[in-house]
Amino acid sequence: MRTVVPRAVVWVTTVGEEVPRCPTLAPFSAVVPICNSPPLVVLAVQRRADGTRKKTAANILATREFVLNIIDDNLIEAAVEAADPNVSVEQRFTRAGVHPAKSAIVKPPRVSECEVSLECRLNRYEEVGREPGRADIFIGEILCVWLNENNKERQSPDSQAGTFSGVGALSLEWYLTPSGLRRVPQPYAELDQTPPRVS
Numbered sequence: 001m002r003t004v005v006p007r008a009v010v011w012v013t014t015v016g017e018e019v020p021r022c023p024t025l026a027p028f029s030a031v032v033p034i035c036n037s038p039p040l041v042v043l044a045v046q047r048r049a050d051g052t053r054k055k056t057a058a059n060i061l062a063t064r065e066f067v068l069n070i071i072d073d074n075l076i077e078a079a080v081e082a083a084d085p086n087v088s089v090e091q092r093f094t095r096a097g098v099h100p101a102k103s104a105i106v107k108p109p110r111v112s113e114c115e116v117s118l119e120c121r122l123n124r125y126e127e128v129g130r131e132p133g134r135a136d137i138f139i140g141e142i143l144c145v146w147l148n149e150n151n152k153e154r155q156s157p158d159s160q161a162g163t164f165s166g167v168g169a170l171s172l173e174w175y176l177t178p179s180g181l182r183r184v185p186q187p188y189a190e191l192d193q194t195p196p197r198v199s
């Protein structure tokens, strides 16, 4: 699986059903645009090594909404910081040093520091794989795009991203950035997912 690279790195922001709604974020790289009309993107969330569902997946199943916030090279360290499963979901924004900003259509907030954010509503859901290495597959319809410097401009889903260049996740801990390769340690990675296993 780790040879299918580079993959975009996004922070997925979600909220839970509980009131008051607590926004959370976590980085994901299994994200691919799959259709133009309507604009659809697929997000795959693996189970943790102990077989439990990640909070991001549980929140999307509960609320049917999420925001994809595309990471650039200034935010890689912060993105990895926010993946630590030992950090409670309430602490994720603080730990990453970023701020929530109100979305236009969906309840989960955007990440204010990201140049590009895509507001999504769940279009289709599928559970794939065998225990304990299952994955939740979400196909989201992009309802609204936030683009440009400091993520200030709301645009329609068919907007073009101009000169924005994100980063690519390579094999574990390595990232492709516009200025070259960068290594960002991820000490808790073993807790995170079941290793790939062929049948």
Ligand SMILES: Cc1cc2nc3c(=O)[nH]c(=O)nc-3n(C[C@H](O)[C@H](O)[C@H](O)COP(=O)(O)O)c2cc1C
Pocket (backbone or CB within 6 Å): 009, 024, 025, 026, 027, 028, 029, 030, 031, 044, 045, 046, 047, 053, 054, 055, 056, 057, 079, 080, 082, 083, 084, 085, 089, 169, 186, 192, 193
């Ligand atoms: C760069 C990066 C990319 C990641 N991509 C994925 C991914 O595609 N799928 C996945 O299940 N976890 C991925 N993770 C791990 C999740 O971010 C991590 O499990 C996080 O704790 C999930 O948080 P949650 O329980 O709040 O959803 C990635 C981590 C990093 C640092």
